[in-house]
Amino acid sequence: MMLLPLLLSTLSISWASNPIDFNCQPGQKCWPSPKEWQQLNTTLDGRLYLTIPLGAPCYPNSTYYNAATCSTVEANITNDLARIGNYGQTYWQNWEACSASACSLSPTEPTYLLYTICSLGRLGAYYIDVRSPSHIAAAIAFAKTTSASALRTRAMITSAVRQCPTRSHWGQ
Numbered sequence: 001m002m003l004l005p006l007l008l009s010t011l012s013i014s015w016a017s018n019p020i021d022f023n024c025q026p027g028q029k030c031w032p033s034p035k036e037w038q039q040l041n042t043t044l045d046g047r048l049y050l051t052i053p054l055g056a057p058c059y060p061n062s063t064y065y066n067a068a069t070c071s072t073v074e075a076n077i078t079n080d081l082a083r084i085g086n087y088g089q090t091y092w093q094n095w096e097a098c099s100a101s102a103c104s105l106s107p108t109e110p111t112y113l114l115y116t117i118c119s120l121g122r123l124g125a126y127y128i129d130v131r132s133p134s135h136i137a138a139a140i141a142f143a144k145t146t147s148a149s150a151l152r153t154r155a156m157i158t159s160a161v162r163q164c165p166t167r168s169h170w171g172q
Contacts, residue, residue, distance in 0.1 A: 026125050032146050037126065040146075043138040047129040051120060053096070053103030054086050058111075059118035062103070074110035088123040097121045 024030040032040075041048035054077075056062040057069035076082035083089040090096055093104045093114075102121030106112040128139055 036146050040138065040142045044128055044135050047131060047135060049087065049127055049129060051088055051123045051125055051127055053118060053120060053123060054083065054089050055103040055105045056118050058105055059103060059113060062118040074105065077105050077110045078107050087127045096123060
């Protein structure tokens with residue numbers, strides 16, 4: 001009976017001393033190459049999309065900065081129906097943020113940028129507009145076989161697979 005507590009404590013020490021980093025980000029060695037993402041997109045019938053935060057057109061440091069599009073975003077920042085048509089947007093903007101990292105506008109003063117730099121926050125870098133079981137199967141196969149280790153890529157499925165009704169139309 002004393003063996004079980006010993007085994008559990010040994011496993012907990014082992015897990016604590018060898019943390020697995022499931023937070024692979026674009027630009028890191030563990031991140032799939034552009035060619036791998038393109039192959040996945042082909043397998044998904046072109047349904048792999050780059051995540052563009054809703055506020056990106058309003059941030060001057062964003063590659064998606066666009067004053068005209070920003071005016072539309074500002075006018076609709078509290079419009080729930082306009083927000084849900086864009087991947088990753090939530091009713092409460094703090095769910096999109098990760099500490100001091102996001103790309104939101106103030107809901108009470110939309111011309112005020114809440115962050116100094118527009119970033120993804122908690123949003124995944126890519127999302128899949130899932131329309132069939134084959135899209136889910138392709139995403140799982142990608143997560144099992146892509147790049148370095150299968151363990152690392154399995155975790156990527158959380159940032160790659162999202163069921164979303166429409167492609168983001170603001171900022172594209």
